[in-house]
Amino acid sequence: MFAYDLDGDRVCLAMPCETDTLGDAERGLVHTGALTALIDSSCGMAVLHKLPAHEPIATLDLRVDYLRATPSDRNILCWAWCHRVTPNVAFTRAEVFLEGSDEPVAVSSGSFMRLKPVKKKRAAQ
Amino acid sequence: MNNIQPDPGLARPLPHGLLQRIPHVRHLGMQLIAPEKADASTPVFYLPFQDRLVGNTYLPALHGGAVASFMENAALLHLLINQQGDFRLPKAIDFNIDYVRSAGPRDTFALCEVAKLGRRVALVNIRCWQRHYDRPSALARIHYLWEELETPSELAEDITT
Numbered sequence: 366m367f368a369y370d371l372d373g374d375r376v377c378l379a380m381p382c383e384t385d386t387l388g389d390a391e392r393g394l395v396h397t398g399a400l401t402a403l404i405d406s407s408c409g410m411a412v413l414h415k416l417p418a419h420e421p422i423a424t425l426d427l428r429v430d431y432l433r434a435t436p437s438d439r440n441i442l443c444w445a446w447c448h449r450v451t452p453n454v455a456f457t458r459a460e461v462f463l464e465g466s467d468e469p470v471a472v473s474s475g476s477f478m479r480l481k482p483v484k485k486k487r488a489a490q
Numbered sequence: 491m492n493n494i495q496p497d498p499g500l501a502r503p504l505p506h507g508l509l510q511r512i513p514h515v516r517h518l519g520m521q522l523i524a525p526e527k528a529d530a531s532t533p534v535f536y537l538p539f540q541d542r543l544v545g546n547t548y549l550p551a552l553h554g555g556a557v558a559s560f561m562e563n564a565a566l567l568h569l570l571i572n573q574q575g576d577f578r579l580p581k582a583i584d585f586n587i588d589y590v591r592s593a594g595p596r597d598t599f600a601l602c603e604v605a606k607l608g609r610r611v612a613l614v615n616i617r618c619w620q621r622h623y624d625r626p627s628a629l630a631r632i633h634y635l636w637e638e639l640e641t642p643s644e645l646a647e648d649i650t651t
Contacts, residue, residue, distance in 0.1 A: 384513050385513055385514060385516075385517035386513075386514055386517075387512070387513040387514060388512055388513075388514050388579070389511065389512065389579050390510060390511055390512070390513055391511065396512065396513075396514035396559070397562060397582040397585065398514060398558065398559030398560075398562040398563055399514055399559065401555055401558040401559055401562060401585060401587075402553065402554075402555025402556065402558065402559050403555070404555075405553070405554040405555040405558060406545075406553075406555055409554075421546075421548055421549075423546075423551075423554075423589065423592060424554040424587075424589050425588070425589055426586070426587060426588045426589065427554070427558065427585075427586075427587050428584065428585070428586045428587075429584060429585045429586075430583070430584045431581070431582050431583060431584065431585070434581065
């Protein structure tokens, strides 16, 4: 996969369709597991993009809805964004499209742990 | 069914027909350990460690996507493994994964449990672990749209005649 585009807080990674990403060779459909991997990477990227400085993060959970079967004739784009950051956790959303299409093939929400929690500053007494 | 720690040496490759149908499974390099060899009641899926599966070189840890894909495939194969002859691949509806602890750069196992096998939908729970079954790396659940094979073809005949 490779970096494809950036729009404000939104990052986009692309995955070219290869034989290795197929989940149904007869019908030429992309494997949903490959989509999950793309989503996980894209959401992680969106969190890193949102945070003020680079820090280690780890996926806490990820939910993916596979809205429709994904043909393998075009690049697959995953737009991901981080809509909320707390001292410990970052929350993400993602949508997956075929290149040149406006209909998402999958949507996802997830959360990431910030491995080095930021301590809240206490107000001066 | 605690402390299932199969010997990777007992693993065998997946059936050729399945690998042909699902190239992504071949790409991951998954293998299968028969239930009786793993002292389990269902097949244990085995993902040998490979450098290319590392997603975080800082920890280091396996890529979350590789773990997710492995678990998703384990569920799919768990449903398919007993299918004879021609079969239709179930379609994934949704997938939920919780990463409980990081998966280190070592061999990984997965075990599935079919929580519900309805006429149209199957729900499969998947547990993924490395060194201790009781210390899972990730827990996941997946819904499949599941079309029964024999019945629909008869049904189709009934409808068309």
